[in-house]
Each structure stands twice: as structure tokens, then as C-alpha cells.
Amino acid sequence: MKLVGPWISGFTRRTAITMKLLGIPFEHLDLNAYTDKEAVRRYSPMGKVPALALDNGEVLIDSAGIIDMLHEMVGPGKALIPQSGAPRLKALQLIGIGTSIYPKLTALYDESLRPENYRLQSAIEGFVEQVMIGFRLLEEEAGDGWYVNDTLSQADIMAVVCYQAAAQFILPGVVTAENFPRLAALSDRAMKIDAFASTVPHL
Ligand SMILES: N[C@@H](CCC(=O)N[C@@H](CS)C(=O)NCC(=O)O)C(=O)O
Known part of the structure; x- marks a missing residue:
């Protein structure tokens, strides 16, 4: 998986911290939504970061949705949020x-x-x-x-x-x-x- 966005983007950073804590490997594409617009848009047509490019080519934007998917991947026991x-x-x-x-x-x-x-x-x-x-x-x-x-x-x-x-x-x-x-x-x-x-x- 590729995580698109710089650490100065807090939403990208929280996604990266989550992936690292969960032990989910990823390649970091340190692309800035403002200064690397074209490169970001290759993954995220609206130019928003973070974008997570999955290994099957699908792309997910919005940190809340990405983290939701990551939590689902590891299962409720490992998710970084209480279950209920x-x-x-x-x-x-x-x-x-x-x-x-x-x-x-x-x-x-x-x-x-x-x-x-x-x-x-x-x-x-x-x-x-x-x-x-x-x-x-x-x-x-x-x-x-x-x-x-x-x-x-x-x-x-x-x-x-x-x-x-x-x-x-x-x-x-x-x-x-x-x-x-x-x-x-x-x-x-x-x-x-x-x-x-x-x-x-x-x-
Ligand atoms: N709700 C989104 C917010 C993402 C967001 O606003 N990202 C900023 C960088 S921190 C961005 O992409 N800015 C460029 C733009 O809005 O055009 C999320 O949680 O991922």
C-alpha cells in the first residue's frame, strides 16, 4: 500500500501513526497537496491527502474512512479504539x-x-x-x-x-x-x- 501525503498534514500523520502502530507496512509518498498538486492528483483526483492506494489499485481518501478500514483489517481486538x-x-x-x-x-x-x-x-x-x-x-x-x-x-x-x-x-x-x-x-x-x-x- 502507498500512503500519499506529508507528515505536516495532521490527517496524513494520524493515518501513518495508525499503520505503524498496527504493523501494517506501507510505502510513504511524501507529496504535498499544495506544492505537488499534479503528483497527488494521480492518486487523489480532488487533490486531498491522505490518500491510501491499495495494492489492487483502489484508492481511499479521508483519514476517518482509511482508519476505519485499517481497523477492520486488523480486527476489533487490535483496533486502536475501544469496541463499545x-x-x-x-x-x-x-x-x-x-x-x-x-x-x-x-x-x-x-x-x-x-x-x-x-x-x-x-x-x-x-x-x-x-x-x-x-x-x-x-x-x-x-x-x-x-x-x-x-x-x-x-x-x-x-x-x-x-x-x-x-x-x-x-x-x-x-x-x-x-x-x-x-x-x-x-x-x-x-x-x-x-x-x-x-x-x-x-x-
Ligand atoms: N477530512 C479529511 C481532511 C483532509 C485534509 O483536509 N487534508 C488537507 C491537508 S491536512 C488537504 O488535503 N488539503 C488540500 C486541499 O484541501 O486542497 C481527512 O480526514 O482526511
Whole structure:
């Protein structure tokens, strides 16, 4: 299988982390949706990443669908999400916060590319506000281990992907270890694992 997209794409990164944690081998095509448009579109006609090109030539886009398929491949016992009940609901709630934070980080990045006098300050403030509410919710739920049943799950993956992207690239000085100590500790725990450490994003 080929995974198309760069680690700076949080949705690609969460897919790669999942594949590595599940022991599913893949070839990484480090193609950027903005700067390698034509090459990306050979796999993903709309130009979205991540795209997973299967060995039979079929292609799947959207990280949620890809991860759903990967979980099905390995079976419920190995899937990185509780199977049912309150733990599953908790994981889905946390994943929902993370997958809602990330597009706002992307929107902030896109705004930063505009010449200063073309930036919409009210939109920027709104995005930052939403991001900060999301991080506060994730911070409140974090403890000394992993989020749900102290077992590494998709909730931890998405929270770490969001925290690192914000702290390193989008809102450094605002999203910090000082302001979000539990998220910072979660991120440190994750970085001891190769799936996270080997997918560090760079611009
Ligand atoms: N819901 C999608 C979001 C994917 C997404 O927005 N990817 C961004 C990069 S992080 C992208 O492809 N941007 C290029 C574009 O939208 O044209 C997923 O979970 O995979």
C-alpha cells in the first residue's frame, strides 16, 4: 500500500501513526497537496491527502474512512479504539475534538499566507478561540497515561498530532507546555514510540 501525503498534514500523520502502530507496512509518498498538486492528483483526483492506494489499485481518501478500514483489517481486538460502550463514546468524543481543532489550525496557516492587509482579523480570532476551547477540553481530560482505559487509542493520536502542530508551527507561544502541561506530557509519552517519533512534521 502507498500512503500519499506529508507528515505536516495532521490527517496524513494520524493515518501513518495508525499503520505503524498496527504493523501494517506501507510505502510513504511524501507529496504535498499544495506544492505537488499534479503528483497527488494521480492518486487523489480532488487533490486531498491522505490518500491510501491499495495494492489492487483502489484508492481511499479521508483519514476517518482509511482508519476505519485499517481497523477492520486488523480486527476489533487490535483496533486502536475501544469496541463499545462508554469507553468508545469517550474516545469518539475526544477524536471529534481533535478532528475539529485540526482544520482550524490549517485555516490559521492559510490566513498567515495572505498579505497582512488581506487577512480577516475577525476570522483569525474566531479560529484561535475555537482551537483554544478545543485544547482546553483535551487538557481537562488528559491524565498521567493514555486517555481511555490507559490504552493508547485514536484519541491520543489525534490529540498529540494537534498539540504538536499547534505548538511547533501554528500557535507557538500560545499553545505551550506551560499553558497545556498535560497535553505536553502526553506528547512526550507519545514521542517515546517510534510511530510518533518517525513521523515528526516539518515545513
Ligand atoms: N477530512 C479529511 C481532511 C483532509 C485534509 O483536509 N487534508 C488537507 C491537508 S491536512 C488537504 O488535503 N488539503 C488540500 C486541499 O484541501 O486542497 C481527512 O480526514 O482526511
